[in-house]
Amino acid sequence: MKNVCILVPESSVLQAIADPQYLFSAANGFLAAAGKTPLFHVELVGARKEVKLNNGMFSVRTDKQLKDITQTDLVVIPALFGDMQTAISKNKVLLPWINEQYENGAEVASLCVGAFLLASTGLLNGKKCSTHWGFQNEFRQLFPKVEVIDGSIITEENRVYSSGGANSYWTLLLHLLEKYTDRATAVLASKYFAVDIDRDSQAVFAMFMGQKNHGDAAIKKAQEYIEQHTQEKISIDELAGIVNVGRRNFERRFKQATNNSVSEYIHRVKIEAAKRQFENSRKNINEVMYDVGYTDTKAFREMFKKLTGLTPIEYRNKYNKMAIQD
DSSP states (O other), rough: OOEEEEEOOOTBBBBHHHHHHHHHHHHHHHHHTTTTTOOOOEEEEESSEEEEEEETEEEESEEEEEEGGGGGGGGEEEEEEOOHHHHHHHHTTTTHHHHHHHHHTTTEEEOOGGGGHHHHHTTTTTTTEOGGGGHEEEEEEEEOOOOEEESSSSSEEEEEEEEEEEGHHHHHHHHHHHSSSSSHHHHHHHHHHOSSSOOOGGGGGGGOOOOOOOHHHHHHHHHHHHHHHHTTTOOHHHHHTTTTHHHHHHHHHHHHSSSOOOHHHHHHHHHHHHHHHHHHOOOOHHHHHHHEEEEEEEEHHHHHHHHSSOOHHHHHHHHHHTOOOO
């Protein structure tokens, strides 16, 4: 029997509590139907008997409180909601308990931005981590000792797991289910819940909004210039000249402020502009390519797939109902 403790933190997402409970309970049903012994003992665990979520709109009754659990096999940390630092502060009482369970041999898995709570324990220091693409920059600022893997759906290192954004956590749940049972049970669960299995990137869902949460005015000016001139070929020397900063110093400051090199940032802005055109126009691949400042078809296609996980045609056909064939 595998004991699974699903934490019920303050300021957490209700679905990220209910979904793992539903999955592991359903898996018991699948195993029983196949003539096997149900494997999972699933409990909701919190600091209190009742945790109210969404300003009291929902109430979750825990099966056990922290003091009642001395040892478990898996701790699931659901996604948090709202301001991350506030959510962490509200849940400080959970941190020693999570560390204690890990030291006693438990595996620990965070879902989506539950990674913020997991990282607050220190268990992720020096390790790789996945989280929601929209929170990666904030995560890096709060937890510089953790290596965030851009676009990753699942990371796993030394009994610590994390997952990408929103519904990406289903991929991690299926991964854990397969590990504890077998491939056939995981595939059955993926079909039952209508969830893709083995999806390895959240890049196709990511929206690049620019990293401007910094105080370097010169770099912000360069970022704005890049975003306003997506049709042009922009050089690093040109940008450094616009903000009146030496090239080497400019590149260093740009990387420090945005976590991207200048070239990476330019490509990400251009590809984001291309994505919007594929979503909202009937332009063909070449027309969009020229509109965002690329002249080499091969280079454009390779960069587009690198950043989104899809070719330009695949992306357009997926997100534009008006899509035409090239």
